Amino acid sequence: MDPLGPPDSFPPGRKFRVLAEVLRRQVADGQWPVGGRLPTEPRLAAEHGVGVNTVRRAVGLLVAEGVVERRQGSGTYVVRRPRPASAGRRLVGVLVPSTSYYYPRVIEGIERTLTAAGTGVVLASSDYRCDREDAQLRSLLGSGVAGLVLVPNLHLVADAQRHVDALRDLPVPYVLAERRPPAPAPDDPTTYVTTHHAGGVHAAVRHLVGLGHTRIGYLGRVRTGTAQPITAGFAAAAAALGVTPVPEAVVCRESWTAGQIGEFARACRTHRVSAVFCHGDRDAATLLAHARRLGMRAPGDLAVITYDDEVAELGDPPLTAVAPPKEQVGATAAELLLRRIDGGAGVPVQRVELQPRLIVRASCGGADRRAAAAS
Structure with missing residues (x-):
């Protein structure tokens, strides 16, 4: 993320x-x-x-x-x-890309499950750096962990599938969380738990279409852990649900400046885009601020749905958001890892997708329009 x-x-x-x-x-x-x-x-x-x-x-x-x-x-x-904080207990290593955004709730789910099982946690962060990921992985193994929950930086390496394949040489069982092999062989042995990101995007676009929007923009990101499935999910949902293509309002960047989001808002006004799906709460809030400066009312002139739900409810107005089940992803990954540790090679490979929720708030006007339709 x-x-x-x-x-x-x-x-x-x-x-x-x-x-x-x-x-x-x-x-x-x-x-x-x-x-x-x-x-x-x-x-x-x-x-x-x-x-x-x-x-x-x-x-x-x-x-x-x-x-x-x-x-x-x-x-x-x-x-x-x-x-070691868990001296005398079995330890599990957890390697995440960040401890300050998205992953704290994943970590919370992992810790809750492992603590209930009497298992200690050794936490490490790669800080979205591949060299640090390798060093932290070696450090975790040196700590004597019995297994690993891993969130590798697949979006930052040249050959992501090769990176995943190399994990097979690890001396302990492992489970991927919020990552999956990008081009697996049919017999790929990787157990993973992910959010079904494309499903969440489809639910968001379906909601906007149900509110009468046909010209829907996308303010996206590249080079994040979920950029590819979210962007592909938007394209697939737009095609399946009859959204009118507006190329000027479907834009992805590695990062967005306030000025660039302002230009995007102007493009939405010029090309009569009535709704936007944003990859990220902060970008969505900035878009609404620029839209107001252009005289566009939210949600009357521009409805917005965001992906992440980290701080969406704090927006002005509060943002409708796709909310990944972060704690459940962590808890499920920990459960699967414990089974692999206890059951050995006989435990089947498992691939789990959890559907995110669409939380409707004021930024898309869904509640207001439903109420009007019912009156």
Whole structure:
């Protein structure tokens, strides 16, 4: 998914604990040796996309464990390597691309399932870097984990299927979460759990068509973990549901500036586009702001549906959103991994797709139009 996101996008009550585990692993890996000083709290906050208070609470946990100590006027220093938080228990490694957007809720589902099974979690993040992914994977294996839940950076490598195939050499069982082999052989042995992204997009476009929209735009992304299925899903849904093609309003970029979104809004007005599906809450909110400046009312002149539902309900107006079942993806991946660990080679390969939900809010006008039709 898109690594960009608002500060403090960890689940409430969990974010500082997730960050503490990340910092704990970095100390254990020697990123900051005994006697070394941690970066400042503002720097850690910027690196991990959280607030300074979240960093302060996370570091406080490490202080309480005796891993680091704060020295007045000097900084925070490592005083010993951390002991495994789950010493004496079976451990599972979890490698995600980010701990500050989308994946905190996936992590929460994994942790809940593994904790209930008496299994400890060792968390690592690749920060959307392939070299770091390899290093973190080696570190997790060195920690003695019994299995792995992996979210590899398939969208960043030249040959994604080869990357997946190479995982077969891992010495422990593994399950992919929110990733699947892109070009698998019929006997591909990869167990995975993903959101059916294209299904969520189809539900969104169907909803807009049901509200009377036929000229629907798409503000998309490239080079994210879900860009390909979401973009392909929009094209397939538009063709199947009779949406009028408007090439000027179907645009994908690696990243969107506010100015570029403003140009997109003008194109929608010029080409009489009445609804837009956006890949990402923040881009959708920015689009609505630009539309208002152009005199376009939402949802009267421009209805918007977004994909992710990270902060969609905070929009003005609140954004209708496709909501991936993030916690359920994590929980299901953990369940499948435990079966593979306990059952060995005899456990069948499983491929699970979970359908996202469409949450209707004010930005598409669905509730208002339904009410009007019923009156």
